[in-house]
Amino acid sequence: MILHIPHSGTDLYDYTFNNTQDQLNKMTDWFTDELYQCKNAQTLIFPFSRLVCDVERFEDDESEIMAEVGMGVCYEKTYDGKLLKEVSRYEKNYILNSLYRPHHKRLHEMVEEELKTKGESLIIDCHSFPNEAYYFNKDYGKPRVDICLGTDPYHTPEKLTFYMQDYFESKGFSVAINHPYEGTIVPLNHYHVENRTFSIMIEINRRLYLDNKFQKNEYFESLQACIKELLDRLSTYRIADFR
Numbered sequence: 001m002i003l004h005i006p007h008s009g010t011d012l013y014d015y016t017f018n019n020t021q022d023q024l025n026k027m028t029d030w031f032t033d034e035l036y037q038c039k040n041a042q043t044l045i046f047p048f049s050r051l052v053c054d055v056e057r058f059e060d061d062e063s064e065i066m067a068e069v070g071m072g073v074c075y076e077k078t079y080d081g082k083l084l085k086e087v088s089r090y091e092k093n094y095i096l097n098s099l100y101r102p103h104h105k106r107l108h109e110m111v112e113e114e115l116k117t118k119g120e121s122l123i124i125d126c127h128s129f130p131n132e133a134y135y136f137n138k139d140y141g142k143p144r145v146d147i148c149l150g151t152d153p154y155h156t157p158e159k160l161t162f163y164m165q166d167y168f169e170s171k172g173f174s175v176a177i178n179h180p181y182e183g184t185i186v187p188l189n190h191y192h193v194e195n196r197t198f199s200i201m202i203e204i205n206r207r208l209y210l211d212n213k214f215q216k217n218e219y220f221e222s223l224q225a226c227i228k229e230l231l232d233r234l235s236t237y238r239i240a241d242f243r
Contacts, residue, residue, distance in 0.1 A: 038231035150201030
C-alpha cells in the first residue's frame with residue numbers, strides 16, 4: 001500500500017504571494033500527513049505547497065479542467081478567482097522539471113516496486129476538503145458530506161469502494177462516491193493499462209478535525225485512529241480479491 005499525500009505541504013519554494021497565509025489556510029490539506037497512517041504502508045508526501053505546484057493536476061493545461069479557472073499544475077488564480085501569480089512558459093517548465101516530474105517518477109518507482117514484490121499495488125490518494133465549496137466547485141452553495149471516495153472505473157474495484165463506504169458509515173459518517181470530488185491518482189504509464197495497479201481517493205471534510213483557526217480540534221485523534229484502523233485492515237488483504 002502507498003499513501004499518496006499531495007497537498008499537506010506548505011513550502012513555498014521561495015515564492016511570495018499576496019495574502020499568503022490566507023491562501024495557505026484555504027488550500028492546504030492541513031495535517032493529512034498525520035491523519036493518514038498505516039503500519040504496513042509506504043508514504044509519499046509532496047512537501048511543497050500546491051500554490052506553487054499541484055502534483056494532482058495534468059501537466060498539460062489542455063488536459064486539465066482546473067486550468068480553466070487558473071488552477072492547473074501551476075496556480076495563477078486564488079480560491080476566490082483573484083490573481084495569485086503570473087507563470088511564464090519558462091517558469092512552468094522549471095517547476096515541472098524541478099518538482100512535478102521528480103514526484104511522479106518516485107510514485108511510479110514505488111508502484112513498480114510493489115508490483116515486483118507483491119504482485120499488486122494499492123494507492124490511497126489522501127486528501128481533505130473545505131466544508132464550504134468554492135465558486136468553481138460543482139456543489140457551490142450546497143451542504144457537503146463528511147467523506148468523499150474518489151474512484152476510477154479501471155483501477156478501483158466496486159467491492160473495495162463499497163467496503164470503504166460501509167466502514168465509514170458504520171462509524172457514523174456520511175459518505176458520497178465521486179462527489180464533490182472524483183477520480184484518483186495512478187501513474188500515467190499504468191493508467192487504464194496495468195490492471196494490478198489499484199487506487200482510491202479518500203477526501204475528509206475538514207470540519208471533522210480542524211477548528212476555525214485551522215488547528216486540530218478535539219476530534220482529530222479519534223478520526224486519525226478511525227482512518228488507521230481502516231488502512232491497517234486493507235493492508236492485510238489482496239485487493240485483487242475485491243474484483
